Amino acid sequence: MQVPLLDLKAQYAALRDEITPAIQQVVESQYFILGPEVKALEAEVAEYSQAQFGIGVSSGTDALLVSLMAAGVGPGDEVITTPYTFFATGGCISRVGATPVFVDIQPDSFNINPDLIEAAITERTRAIIPVHLYGQVADMDPIVELAARHNLTVIEDAAQAIGAEYRGRRAGSMGHLGCFSFFPSKNLGGFGDGGMVVARDPDLAAQVARLRNHGAQPKYYHQYIGGNFRLDAIQAAVLRVKLKHLDLWSAGRQANAATYRQMFAGAGLAETIGLPAELPERRHIYNQFVIRAPRRDELLAHLKQQGIGCEIYYPVPLHLQECFAHLGYRPGDLPESERAAQETLALPIYPELTDEMQQAVVAAIAEFYA
Numbered sequence: 001m002q003v004p005l006l007d008l009k010a011q012y013a014a015l016r017d018e019i020t021p022a023i024q025q026v027v028e029s030q031y032f033i034l035g036p037e038v039k040a041l042e043a044e045v046a047e048y049s050q051a052q053f054g055i056g057v058s059s060g061t062d063a064l065l066v067s068l069m070a071a072g073v074g075p076g077d078e079v080i081t082t083p084y085t086f087f088a089t090g091g092c093i094s095r096v097g098a099t100p101v102f103v104d105i106q107p108d109s110f111n112i113n114p115d116l117i118e119a120a121i122t123e124r125t126r127a128i129i130p131v132h133l134y135g136q137v138a139d140m141d142p143i144v145e146l147a148a149r150h151n152l153t154v155i156e157d158a159a160q161a162i163g164a165e166y167r168g169r170r171a172g173s174m175g176h177l178g179c180f181s182f183f184p185s186k187n188l189g190g191f192g193d194g195g196m197v198v199a200r201d202p203d204l205a206a207q208v209a210r211l212r213n214h215g216a217q218p219k220y221y222h223q224y225i226g227g228n229f230r231l232d233a234i235q236a237a238v239l240r241v242k243l244k245h246l247d248l249w250s251a252g253r254q255a256n257a258a259t260y261r262q263m264f265a266g267a268g269l270a271e272t273i274g275l276p277a278e279l280p281e282r283r284h285i286y287n288q289f290v291i292r293a294p295r296r297d298e299l300l301a302h303l304k305q306q307g308i309g310c311e312i313y314y315p316v317p318l319h320l321q322e323c324f325a326h327l328g329y330r331p332g333d334l335p336e337s338e339r340a341a342q343e344t345l346a347l348p349i350y351p352e353l354t355d356e357m358q359q360a361v362v363a364a365i366a367e368f369y370a
Contacts, residue, residue, distance in 0.1 A: 001360040003348055005309030006185055010352040015241060022237040029233075034213075037236040042196070044243055045180070049162065050173040051198035053205035056231030057212050060159040060181025061088040063195035064129070066229050067177040068096045070207040071153040073126045080120050081129040081157075082112040083317040083329075084337040089131055089157050090318040098126070099327070102319045104334040108277040110290070110344075111138035113336075118146055127153040132161035132171050134313075135187070135253075135287035136279065140166050140174045147175075155179065159195075162188050163250055165283035172198045177208070182239055187253070187287050188246050194235040252351025253286035259355065260289060260347070263362040272369050274343070288313060289349035296343055299368050306364040311346045 012019070026037060034056070042054035057063050073079060075097035081089055083102040093100040101120050106113045110133045117128065128147055130138040140156075147154045154175030158164070161171040162180050172178020182194035199205040207224075210217045215224030257276070264270055274292030278284045290313065293299050303310045317337040319329035331338065347361055 001357065002307040003309055003353075003357045003360055005311055005346070005348050006350050007352055008184060008189070011350075015245070018241045019238055022241050023234055026233045026237045032233050034230055035233045037233040037240065038231050041231075041236040041240050041243075044240060045162075045196050046198050048170070048243065048246075049178065049180075049198050050170040051178060051200060053199045053202065055197045055199070055205060055208045055212060056236060057195045057197060057208075057229045058231060059193040060179060060183060060195040061092060062212075062227070062229040063159075063179035063181070063197045064088055064092040064155065064157060065095060066208055066211050066227070067155045067179055067197055068092055068098070068127065069211050069226065070204055071127055071155065071176070073098050073153070076124060077126040078122060078124040079127045079129060080117055080125060082131050082133075082337070083319040083334055084110060084314065084340050085131040085133060085157065085318065086159070086314065087318065087321070088159075089129060090321075090324065093129070094324075099124075100318070100324070101125070102317075102327075102329065102334060102337075104336045105340065106139075107336050107339070109136055109138070109279055110134060110340055111136065112143075114139050114142040114146065117143065121146075121150055121152075125150065125152060127155055129155045129157050130175075131157040131159075132164055134276070134290050135161050135164050135285040136276075136282055137161060137164050137166035137171050140169075144174055153177070159183075160186065160287035161285065162186070163246055163283070164285045167281045173200070176201065176204060182235065187249060187285055188239060188242055190235040190242075191238050192235060194231050194239065196231070249351045250285045253289075253349050254284070256349050256351065256353050256358065257284075257286050257289055259358055260349075260362070263358060264365075267362050267366045269362070269366060269369065273365070286349050288346040290344050290346050292340075292343040293345050293365075294343075294369075296345055299365065300345060302368045303361075303364055306360075306367075308361050308364050309348055312344065313346050315341055317341050
């Protein structure tokens with residue numbers, strides 16, 4: 001059986017009759033940049049995320065970039081984050097002229113270890129970017145408390161975690177700024193690039209809104225240098241349709257995760273592979289279902305040969321990327337991140353996945369370890 005890592009065609013087939021008129025309405029209006037659809041999506045995502053303000057932007061990467069700009073982070077500054085994440089987290093820090101400072105992760109959640117952050121703080125530290133990886137929120141209370149004591153800005157990289165929760169609070173709502181990605185493969189994905197910044201502070205939200213439009217306020221008057229980080233109206237229209245289904249999809253992903261656990265236990269694999277942890281007082285929305293696997297690269301090749309979609313997130317942690325060599329990190333400096341990069345493998349988890357498809361995934365893994 002062929003089992004893709006993600007099947008967006010199945011999702012679209014169920015929504016075609018809702019999405020087509022929403023796009024057509026934008027086409028008829030000829031209002032493609034910002035406008036009422038974007039404004040409505042901003043309000044809906046802010047409410048969904050328990051934030052006061054939403055600012056639609058052009059991608060999750062640009063959400064991080066404009067958030068750093070709005071926080072005043074620039075040359076000479078340092079920003080603490082995790083090395084086990086998508087490149088944009090560290091790349092955006094460098095793009096504003098600051099220096100990324102990498103702190104190792106917790107082995108169970110794959111998220112930044114808050115116990116290691118304070119030792120990395122210097123007089124140049126301006127911000128902390130915790131990443132809510134794979135759909136599970138980082139341990140935010142100690143991070144927020146630490147940031148308050150040291151007067152640091154907290155920017156949540158919630159690109160993979162819209163709707164995830166920590167002690168009853170939604171991802172993106174706990175720091176000063178929260179950043180979402182609407183890349184097509186995300187739990188809430190558009191028909192191209194898109195993103196959102198959410199905020200609690202009106203002045204910070206207004207600054208993000210200015211900077212996404214070249215820093216102009218009013219039009220053609222520039223007190224700040226920003227960029228073209230605007231979200232277009234067609235993406236907003238598509239996302240507004242999809243947002244109504246997001247909780248149902250998240251529940252489907254959670255159900256599939258539970259089914260995997262049962263199937264792996266039934267196949268006698270519970271002691272062979274490491275299954276994702278669901279930490280207490282969290283709502284894990286499973287943007288990815290990531291296992292730890294002995295002989296990971298061999299298993300990857302076997303699964304692909306069997307027609308099972310899978311992928312490695314992320315094979316090289318940021319502190320060992322060539323472009324960050326000047327920072328002076330060496331192999332062994334951040335062992336948990338390096339171990340995760342060597343052991344982890346993402347399996348299909350999307351809500352349209354059937355029991356038969358999941359059984360095929362588990363059977364292929366059992367065959368490999370037999």
